[in-house]
Amino acid sequence: MKCNNCGAAVQQNYCAVCGQKASTSRLHINELFHDGWHAITHTDKGLLRLLKDLVIHPRSFYANYFNGQRKKYFSPILFFILTAGAVALLYGYVFAYQDKLFNTNNEFGKVVFHETKFKALLILPVQILLSWIAFRKYFNLAEVAVFWLFTLGLSYCLRIVAIPLYFPLIAYKDEIDLTLFYLSYLLILWQGLVLFGKNFWSIVGFFIILNISIILDSVVSLYILFGEDIFDNPMGVKTWWDLIKMSY
Template sequence: MTCKNCKAALRTDYVFCPACGAKVAPNRLTYRGLFADILERFFDWDNSFHRTVRTMTVHPEKVIGDYIDGVRRRYLNPMSYLGIALGLSGILLFAMKYSIHEIDFDFLGMGTSSAASTKILDATMEYNSFIFLLYIPLLAIAGILSFNKRDYNLPEHVVSATYSLAHFSILTFPISMLILFLVPEDYLKYSLIYIVFMIGYSLFVLIRLHRYGLGITLIRSMLYTVLVIIGYFGLSLLINLIMLLTGVVTLEDFLPKP
């Protein structure tokens, strides 16, 4: 038997080619084999996904620390994990299109028009993946300025932020779908709570990674929270300004309802 990828000679009991590392496929393609291959290629569904979700929930420092230290086979890599999060986010946005008219945009009771909010939400849906990715450098920069006992550089903090953001998105996906289908009018209220818990989880990850004393941890936690909040509102303001300058929304859209 020969490898179909590099033509090297193989023993019949080989599962992977020792020359090129490709998986041996001795049988014809079946529906079951096709489904298994898709899961393996795109989601690395060989228990590493389940292991990554479980470990990131309680011991995120093991997943992130192992990856940065060079252990790359035990857990799902950050790009694959992020890809799953983006895929679930796309499903959520698809569902939002059917509930957008039921969402209460004036949930703060300020009497403002929902025209601008609806337009901004439509644009956010269109560029969701790009906006989602912008939060990674935001968390990474806030992290390197507040928590860095391990002396990580910026790319290593980007890995930490990617794992944090992707995991929180995956973990909260079922809750987001339930709220969207059961109480869509309260979805924006939930979004505010979502942001608070997202900051809280990313802070939990940094605390587990960079072990400081209690007093120093509290001070650094406050610094990190302030930096993320400033960055979040700055990023939101920038997105709204770009939409205003490009004509996606107008100043009239922000006027209160008559």
């Protein structure tokens, strides 16, 4: 028997070259649904397994992943892109529901959140570079990048899970937004301290990097809305100090 994927000879249930199942044939709809469900729930390589290990065993998860146990987990790049895209998509329904009930027409918020995935891609290289400079004694550039991809994806999952809360509590949308901001901040801080917190100065270093990320997020948001002159805006942000206050 030959593998339908790579053409190599197959003697067992799976191809020894590419790993595809030997019994694949014409695609059917039940197989498509099975693959989707398998990707989310499978104990060896599912989204739920990734989230469980990131939340319950983050230290051993990163150690195992960096030491080569990668087959059983989602790709960090895919995890980051899917979660960032889902937040940007689903949060649009929150704005639509708010507009329907209260006629708020929050165009500022809509634009910023629709650009979430692009903001993340702009800020991510800075986060990775600063973290690598600070912790290159312990981790290489690729390992630092994997940390940020998984950790930011985890923070986006928190926001995705919270989306249904907005609809019965839409009158308190600002309060929910603020709560999720603080929870996301604490989640990323915790993950960073688990991995990078070797001593007092490494803890301080990651804390500074995280807060630089928050300020940079505000800079990018203003740039998206008002162009190069970010201090020429109707929001009262005229100086860097104003921008820092707005960030928090």
